Amino acid sequence: MLNEMLIHKISKDLNFSYFANKLLQWYPQNKRNLPWRDTQNPYIIWLSEIILQQTRVAQGLPYFEKFLKEYPSVQDLAQAPMDEVMRLWQGLGYYSRARNLHQCAKEVTENFEGYFPDNYKDLLQLKGVGSYTAAAIASFAFKERVAVLDGNVFRVLSRYFGLGTDISSTQGKKEFEKLANQIIPENEPDQYNQAIMEFGALQCSPKNPDCSICPLQKGCFAHKHHLIDQLPYKAKKIKVTTRAFLYHHITCGEHVIARKRGPKDIWQGLFDFPLTEFSNPGEINPEASQLGHELQSFNPTIRFDSEKTYKHILTHQKIFSNFASFQIPEEHFNALEQWARKNGYFPCTRKQLEDLGKPKLIVRYLNDKK
DNA sequence: ATCCCGGGCT
DNA sequence: AGCCCGGGAT
Numbered sequence: 420m421l422n423e424m425l426i427h428k429i430s431k432d433l434n435f436s437y438f439a440n441k442l443l444q445w446y447p448q449n450k451r452n453l454p455w456r457d458t459q460n461p462y463i464i465w466l467s468e469i470i471l472q473q474t475r476v477a478q479g480l481p482y483f484e485k486f487l488k489e490y491p492s493v494q495d496l497a498q499a500p501m502d503e504v505m506r507l508w509q510g511l512g513y514y515s516r517a518r519n520l521h522q523c524a525k526e527v528t529e530n531f532e533g534y535f536p537d538n539y540k541d542l543l544q545l546k547g548v549g550s551y552t553a554a555a556i557a558s559f560a561f562k563e564r565v566a567v568l569d570g571n572v573f574r575v576l577s578r579y580f581g582l583g584t585d586i587s588s589t590q591g592k593k594e595f596e597k598l599a600n601q602i603i604p605e606n607e608p609d610q611y612n613q614a615i616m617e618f619g620a621l622q623c624s625p626k627n628p629d630c631s632i633c634p635l636q637k638g639c640f641a642h643k644h645h646l647i648d649q650l651p652y653k654a655k656k657i658k659v660t661t662r663a664f665l666y667h668h669i670t671c672g673e674h675v676i677a678r679k680r681g682p683k684d685i686w687q688g689l690f691d692f693p694l695t696e697f698s699n700p701g702e703i704n705p706e707a708s709q710l711g712h713e714l715q716s717f718n719p720t721i722r723f724d725s726e727k728t729y730k731h732i733l734t735h736q737k738i739f740s741n742f743a744s745f746q747i748p749e750e751h752f753n754a755l756e757q758w759a760r761k762n763g764y765f766p767c768t769r770k771q772l773e774d775l776g777k778p779k780l781i782v783r784y785l786n787d788k789k
Numbered sequence: 790a791t792c793c794c795g796g797g798c799t
Numbered sequence: 800a801g802c803c804c805g806g807g808a809t
Contacts, residue, residue, distance in 0.1 A: 472795075472796050472797075473794080473795040473796060473797095473803090473804075473805085474795085474804095474805085474806095475805095475806075475807085477806095478805080478806070510805080511804085511805080512803080512804035512805045512806090513795095513796090513797090513803055513804050513805085514803080514804080515797080515798075515803065516796090516797085516803090519797085519798090546797095546798095547796095547797070547798090548797085549796055549797045549798085550796085550797090551796055551797085552796075552797085569795085569796080570794075570795060570796095625794085626808090
């Protein structure tokens with residue numbers, strides 16, 4: 420057993436060094452010449468990394484040059500007026516980066532005598548410096564053996580080692596971080612970090628990578644299993660929208676006003692009540708409902724139960740719903756029916772309504788009324 | 790026009 | 800988890 424584990428560990432380590440060596444070999448032959456490469460100046464590295472967050476090289480490059488020309492040192496940047504920094508940043512997006520950049524320069528100047536912290540852990544404390552940027556500065560400027568994890572690294576590792584954990588999950592980030600830090604070699608950790616990111620950008624590209632010329636094709640899990648376009652796996656984050664409904668429960672004798680729900684929205688083909696939608700739950704207000712006003716001519720007895728908000732959770736929608744009930748004297752039935760038909764609603768008896776398919780939300784409300 | 794991508798902060 | 804932003808792909 421011990422033997423097996425030992426063999427497993429050794430073969431894993433061999434595989435890791437094979438992988439790292441291939442990248443280290445590939446890098447000098449293929450790397451782009453960029454002005455923040457081949458320097459160990461933490462200020463220049465930090466500046467470039469902040470600018471390159473969420474930003475392509477082609478877009479960031481002119482900004483990097485502007486900033487370095489205007490502020491050759493961290494002190495120059497720290498002393499610059501905020502407005503000037505913002506103006507230089509103009510057009511690059513994510514403006515909190517510029518605010519953090521300026522604040523970080525001040526921190527370094529005032530609290531660290533102008534010297535950036537020289538290790539991952541301390542770098543993390545700086546404003547605007549997260550795990551990626553801290554690892555980049557620590558390895559490029561100070562040769563610390565700490566792996567960078569950016570979109571490129573996730574992609575390369577996920578494909579080569581067949582790691583399919585969702586890269587947007589906390590669990591996934593942990594697993595990739597662990598793997599990446601096992602692979603990164605003791606010597607030249609900086610070159611290795613540069614190499615794997617450049618490899619991801621140029622060779623192991625998100626779409627249509629040319630695997631026929633890839634130095635890591637042999638041994639690549641994704642290539643072997645034809646999973647290049649499935650990896651890395653990233654769960655699409657469905658954005659949950661909040662909606663606020665005011666339902667109008669309109670009754671007239673034994674009749675209820677209903678409607679069949681149409682396409683392009685939830686509950687297609689089910690039946691519910693006339694509905695006014697508000698932009699958020701706090702704004703639900705019968706006074707603001709056009710429907711309620713139209714019903715006034717039928718002399719309704721109105722009850723709005725604002726206390727009871729029904730919450731209905733779907734995968735992609737969170738619905739908050741209130742109900743207002745309108746009891747209409749039977750003498751207005753004909754006029755009410757005309758109004759209903761004109762607006763795409765129809766009267767039906769309580770019994771008929773029972774037999775129609777309704778959203779859970781409506782059923783819950785009707786049961787509560789009993 | 791709409792979708793997708795991406796580090797860090799809150 | 801949701802937001803911040805612009806650019807590129809579709």
